[in-house]
Structures are given as structure tokens and as C-alpha cells.
Amino acid sequence: MSDESRISGENAESGTSQENRTSWRGRKRGLARAAALLLAGVTALGGLTVAPVAAAGERDVGGRGGLVSVTSVSDHDAAQVRAFLAERNIAGGTVRYGVRAYRLTYRTVDPYGKPTTATGLLTLPTGGAHRLDLVSDTHGTMVKRTYAPSASEDFGRVPSYLNASAGKAVAAPDYLGLGEGPGPHPYMDTASSVTASVDMLRAARTAAARLGRPLDGEVYATGFSQGGQVAMALGKALEHGADPHFRLRALAPISGPYDLEGQEMPALFDGRVNDTSSVLYISYWLTAQNRLHHLYGNPAEVFRAPYASRVESLLDGTHEEDDVVKGLAPSVKRLLTPAFYDRLRHPTGRLLAALRSADGTCDWKPDVPVRLYAGAADTDVPIQNAGSCAERLAEHGRAVPVLNRGNVDHFGSFAVSAPEVARWFGELSSRPSV
Structure with missing residues (x-):
């Protein structure tokens, strides 16, 4: 379920040697230092204007999903996005545009329903349509809060950069207690992960409009590992009317612990x-x-x-x-x-x-296209999780394919699947909605 340094060291074809893990950690930390130097120089918003929601304590009127602040965190052209992906052995064939990313701080609720704040990453393409489809990307297990998508330019941003560079907006919640959100992270608490994710969509809708790239309400949901399970739960919530502004368009979780x-x-x-x-x-x-x-x-x-x-x-x-x-x-x-x-x-x-x-995320009948991605050699989240999910969806009247990515481990399943998800979402967006 983790997308941090440990799984990054696993060879996508042959398993989990300690030597590979150690060498990759060193490389990853070097990349992180380079990224930090790059981000230190990023202060402009690429010509886009951000409403001063953080000034003098100003906040949006309203409750959950209310936008507290917007902070620019990265600005890359298409060549830089391809380089970012290539350094992490991720195929960049879908890259068409550069990307601009922003940390959003927004209002949500904790596991007990009490008001709190959370952070997340909104990533926008530098080109393409004026009004954008939205991808929700939910990340895998992270034990250190500064590894969250809005806080670290590393693997947590791969899906955001893949999908944004293909022409979609991407909302990636940090979850509660990660990034700059207060308190501890309620790990694998599905209910609060969903509320934080829905409220991130709301905050993204407000921020994107202020940035001159309004959202059209179509949501394509994906996520890896812990985030795969969250993506299924989020899709279920959206189809059941969690927010009338958003319509689930497709669902493509990767290697989630659904059972x-x-x-x-x-x-x-x-x-x-x-x-x-x-x-x-x-x-x-x-x-x-x-x-x-x-x-x-x-x-x-x-x-x-x-x-x-x-x-x-x-x-x-x-x-x-x-x-x-x-x-x-x-x-x-x-x-x-x-x-x-x-x-x-x-x-x-x-x-x-x-x-x-935490279970029950597959106990529903999706009315949108769904694909479950998994790896046969995954020793973090065994592929049988995807099989169980498919069985439960079938019991509710919906047959869904499990796309076995072959002899790849946990991170390998993500590395080969994430570009395919971005490509599939692009193909679906060119077709009429059902």
C-alpha cells in the first residue's frame, strides 16, 4: 500500500532485493534534493491570478470544501514533465502540455465530524480546453506527512503530472493529518478519506475557476494502493450523490486493498x-x-x-x-x-x-466504465484483493475486468498502470457521456 521509498526500491520485474531498495533510496533522496532546489525558485504563478484567500484570515463563505488558501508549488513545461516521469521510469507518451500545480488548504471534517482543515494538490495543464475534466487521484500509504502530494515533488505527483499534462485538471488530496493538515493521519479510515477527497474536489472547483480554468463537473477517479481503495469508495459516494456538482465518469484504481x-x-x-x-x-x-x-x-x-x-x-x-x-x-x-x-x-x-x-467499497453497481489494475507478483497488496472486488461488483450486477499487469510487484503495478490509466481517461473523454 505504500508509495514511499521502500516500494520505490522494488524491481518491477523480479521482486524485493534489499540491495535494490537501498540503492534506489539514495537515488530518490538525491532527486528529492534537486526537486527542492527547483521548487525554491518557483514563486510566480505563470501569468495566472490567484484570489488572495489567505490574506488577513479571509476564507470562502460556506462549510466543507471551503477554500482557505492557494499556493503555487511547481511550474513545468512539457519537456520537464517528460524528464520528471523518465527519472522515475514512468512512460510519458501521453504528455502534451506543461503543468502548473498548487497546494490548496481547505475546510473539511475529521473522523468525528468536527471541522478541521486539510491540504491537497491541484494540477492544471498549461494548454488544452478552457473548461476542464477533473481527475481525482488518491495516493498510497505514507507514514511521513511531508511525502504527501502537495508537500513533496516526488512519486506522489506522478499521476497528477501524467493526467494534467494530458489535458485534465487533477485534484490529489493529502488526506487528513498529512501534508499541512493538523493532527494524526487516520490510516485506512475509509469514511474520513472519502470526506477529505470530496471536499478536495469542491476546493479544486473553486480554485480552478479563480485560476481561469473552470471545471465541467466530470470526474475520473483513480488511486494507488491505499488510494485505490479510497478511489472505489469515492466513486461509490459520487454515484450516490455526495455532491451534485460532480458526475463520476470513469473509475480506474490500481492495486487497492479492497478486502x-x-x-x-x-x-x-x-x-x-x-x-x-x-x-x-x-x-x-x-x-x-x-x-x-x-x-x-x-x-x-x-x-x-x-x-x-x-x-x-x-x-x-x-x-x-x-x-x-x-x-x-x-x-x-x-x-x-x-x-x-x-x-x-x-x-x-x-x-x-x-x-x-474499511471494506464494502466494492459493494455497489457502477454506472460508468471501471477497470481494476493489479500485479500478479504484488507482495504488498496481493492481486486477490482485485479479484474480491470484481466478485462483489458482479454480485451487484456489474462485470468489471481485472487487468493483470503480469509479473510485477506493488510499485511495478503502479509504474506500468498509471500511464495506461491516463491514456484510457483521455480516450473516454473524447466519447459522449453515457
Whole structure:
């Protein structure tokens, strides 16, 4: 589910060697430093005018989705976009225009329905139609808040740059507690991920109009890993009328954990998910879900020593993923107490309720084109998740293809699928809406 440095090190064809992971981390950090120097020089808005919504505390009138501020974060011509993608081994055949990206701060609600703020990335093409279709892109697992799309010019921006350079606007929420949003990230809390995503669409609608590129209301939803699951849930919400201004046009999630109870959680124990990812995901999920469902009173009830005393501080949003992994056990069995390990294998009560609160994203009948992308060699989110989703959609009367990208791992499934999604969205936008 992660799109940070660990999965970036995985070879898209052959697996997860530690040597490849380490060498890629060094390359990625070098690219990040170069990107930071580039962004430090970006201050102009490319001739577009931004309304001064951040001045003197001025805010939009209204509630959820109200725009608080707009900040320019990048401005690239088409050649620079192709170079950005090529450096990350992403095909750039759909690139037609340059892109301009902005961090939006907007109003939303927390998991308890209380007002808060969140941030996200709005990316616009420098050419193409005046009135734009909108792509919603929801990102994968991130343990460090500054890896979020609006905060870091790295892999989190690949779908934004791909789709914007092909001629669409792209709204990429950071989610709650990531980017510059306050508080901890409620990891894998589907409900709040959807509200943050819908409110990001609303904020993007306001910002795009002020930037002179109004949106036409058509939404193409995609997302990777954790974001694939969020994309399915967002599509369901939009089709059920979450906001009358937006009409779902197509849905193309990549390698999402759509079935925690039936597939993803069992895969942590049967070897389908590798040990490093298993430890990271279960630690992140338990600490986040405990704040919502009160799964335990003391970390020592769940985690063995010495991990119980450090797990929550490691997952406070300020640590690199490598540091989190190094600070925890090498396997789930060595991380958890024997009693909780058995409890997790046979969940009941609040633990089962927490799992099921994230499932159900495929329990509906889409009235738009849908494609599920996945990789056969994925040891983070096994391809059986996509199979379960397709089965549930079929039970509701809609047959949906699972596009198996072959012998690719988790990040490999994203690398080969994201350009295809951008191309497919482009093909669909040239056809009449159903």
C-alpha cells in the first residue's frame, strides 16, 4: 500500500532485493534534493491570478470544501514533465502540455465530524480546453506527512503530472493529518478519506475557476494502493450523490486493498505479503485504528517489548519509512504479543468492526466504465484483493475486468498502470457521456 521509498526500491520485474531498495533510496533522496532546489525558485504563478484567500484570515463563505488558501508549488513545461516521469521510469507518451500545480488548504471534517482543515494538490495543464475534466487521484500509504502530494515533488505527483499534462485538471488530496493538515493521519479510515477527497474536489472547483480554468463537473477517479481503495469508495459516494456538482465518469484504481477481512489481513499471515510490509502496515493500522475504535488501552497489550514503547512515536508522521521499519520487529509474529497475534488471525468485536469499516467499497453497481489494475507478483497488496472486488461488483450486477499487469510487484503495478490509466481517461473523454 505504500508509495514511499521502500516500494520505490522494488524491481518491477523480479521482486524485493534489499540491495535494490537501498540503492534506489539514495537515488530518490538525491532527486528529492534537486526537486527542492527547483521548487525554491518557483514563486510566480505563470501569468495566472490567484484570489488572495489567505490574506488577513479571509476564507470562502460556506462549510466543507471551503477554500482557505492557494499556493503555487511547481511550474513545468512539457519537456520537464517528460524528464520528471523518465527519472522515475514512468512512460510519458501521453504528455502534451506543461503543468502548473498548487497546494490548496481547505475546510473539511475529521473522523468525528468536527471541522478541521486539510491540504491537497491541484494540477492544471498549461494548454488544452478552457473548461476542464477533473481527475481525482488518491495516493498510497505514507507514514511521513511531508511525502504527501502537495508537500513533496516526488512519486506522489506522478499521476497528477501524467493526467494534467494530458489535458485534465487533477485534484490529489493529502488526506487528513498529512501534508499541512493538523493532527494524526487516520490510516485506512475509509469514511474520513472519502470526506477529505470530496471536499478536495469542491476546493479544486473553486480554485480552478479563480485560476481561469473552470471545471465541467466530470470526474475520473483513480488511486494507488491505499488510494485505490479510497478511489472505489469515492466513486461509490459520487454515484450516490455526495455532491451534485460532480458526475463520476470513469473509475480506474490500481492495486487497492479492497478486502481487508477476506484477503489483505490473512495475507499478512500466510506469506503473500512480505515481512517488511506486513510489519509496517499492521503497526500503522493498529495505532491509527486504536484512536477510532479503542482496540487496546496500552501498547504493551498488543506489541512486544521493546516495540511497545516506541511504535506510536515512530508513527507520529515525522519519521522516514526506513526509520519506522528499522525500529520495529522483522516479522509480525515477533512484533505482536502471542495473545494479540492469535486475536488478529481470528478477529472479533471491535477488531473485526475496524476491518469491516474499511471494506464494502466494492459493494455497489457502477454506472460508468471501471477497470481494476493489479500485479500478479504484488507482495504488498496481493492481486486477490482485485479479484474480491470484481466478485462483489458482479454480485451487484456489474462485470468489471481485472487487468493483470503480469509479473510485477506493488510499485511495478503502479509504474506500468498509471500511464495506461491516463491514456484510457483521455480516450473516454473524447466519447459522449453515457
